[in-house]
Amino acid sequence: MKLARDTWLIFQRQILLLLRNPVWLFVGVFQPVMYLLLFAPLLKPALNAPTQAAAYKIFVPGLLVLLAIFGGLFQGFGLIAELRAGVIERSRVTPVSRLALLLGRSLRDVVSLIVQAIIITLLALLFDLRVNLGYLLLAYLMLALIALMTSAVSYGVALKVKSEDALAPLMNTVAQPVLLLSGILLPLLYAPGWLQGIAKWNPFSWAVDGTRALFAGDLGNDKVWQGLAIVAVLAVAGVVWAARQFARSVR
């Protein structure tokens, strides 16, 4: 009860501040839109897809997962600004739930991600992408869990390193191999065996496969529940770890 109330208070404030400065939305969406407009048209011939729509069914889910990973991982920057302003310390002397300090922020990130995902999906509809609405909602659940995890991890790391200069290279170093090993841009179907072997250990690769299966309308595919289960477990682990960073001494 207290957790829900505290989370709501933090979430409300964060959303209010977000709406006061909505540039974030366009900044966040800009890069994926560029991919959608300038990169995706290469895919039909490259993937040997029968139609443009079929190519988008493969590419758009990957793009959305990419958005969720990167959008989440870079949220820590905002937290470092809050640390510097003393807002976090001020919160920590109140009896507010430490988990709520994290969840309120991460849920804001999830909401902003879903808004961005909807924009991308609507744009893709213009390119003849068609998805069953129920499956699309399940895919959004997958994205929400990914964003929850990556933003929580980003906050936890931000609380540990406390400086933008340390956070940026760290997040880039993590994100780059994760991105390449998840088959986000091109399916790993075309990868040599050793690369596929490594990618199997990348949870995001499972998430991408699951999201693609949902976009393809293949709900029965094991990759769907496997992907959801993996990101759900990781999201819980990420949240628990990051909430502990909020509770621990910050100095």
Next chain:
Amino acid sequence: MIETRGLRKSFRSRAGRETKTVDAVRGVNLEVAEGEIFGFLGPNGAGKTTTLRMLATLIEPDGGEATIAGADLRKDPAEVRRRIGYVAQGGSTWDESTAREELVLHARLYGISKAEAHRRATRALDAFQLSEYADRKCKTYSGGQRRRVDIALGIIHEPKIVFLDEPTTGLDPQSRAHMWDEIRRLRTEGMTVFITTHYLDEADALCDRIAIMDHGEVVAEGTPAELKREISGEVLLVGLDAASTPRAAELLDTEGYVTKLETVDEGGLRLYVDEGATAIPQVLRRLDGAGLDLRSVELHRPSLDDVFLTKTGRSLRES
């Protein structure tokens, strides 16, 4: 209100391959009474802020115990949080929020209802003369205004004790005087105020009692007047011409209130007395009665810096 026994904290810092342990606070014992303004005076790096942050539950002590407003710091930090307010040195407001939003949110984080939080925010804005700017973003405030919002945030839940870390650092003289008035007002409202400062005049003028801290230890504790009296009493510089000095020395040496007497080379006397204000008329009467030509009397009261110098061997102004 506050009682600490042997509070300790050390930090590990790494320089290259070597790890060094820095004892920031090495066993602090304090007693702060209800309704007083208690000051922690010391140079930067003395361990004042670390002690304050331990008392405010922000960092965990390595050892020792503390009871704050009746709650045990080690066993029940959550209860301590409910009973205290804390205002950090570096500020606590967000540029894009308004003072009213900050106050309402902060009150609600203490579990206060929405309606009551709004009432308290309005009241606090009035009390701190911020109503005019209440709905502007914090980034448009002056340093003094922002500091007042910080303090209003620290006491929005009506704590028994409020900790203020260097409340006037970086303020211009006028805002500083204003802030002193605000702090005194908190005391009249029944709060116990615990401040840290490295300003001698602030400790002297504002605090009922002070503890002087250096290298992680409390080296002296008492009211500013007690501390100053303890080191040397007060000094009267009596200006006389060289000819009448020996005779004056003879007369005054037998007076009971003079603890020590020194002759100044060019003429004149230096008298060590317990209380200068009452010694002056007696000195005047004595010398006047003997028909000696008195040129001037100057009273030198020891400052807190003299106290610091006596206790630590260096001046606070230098450190």
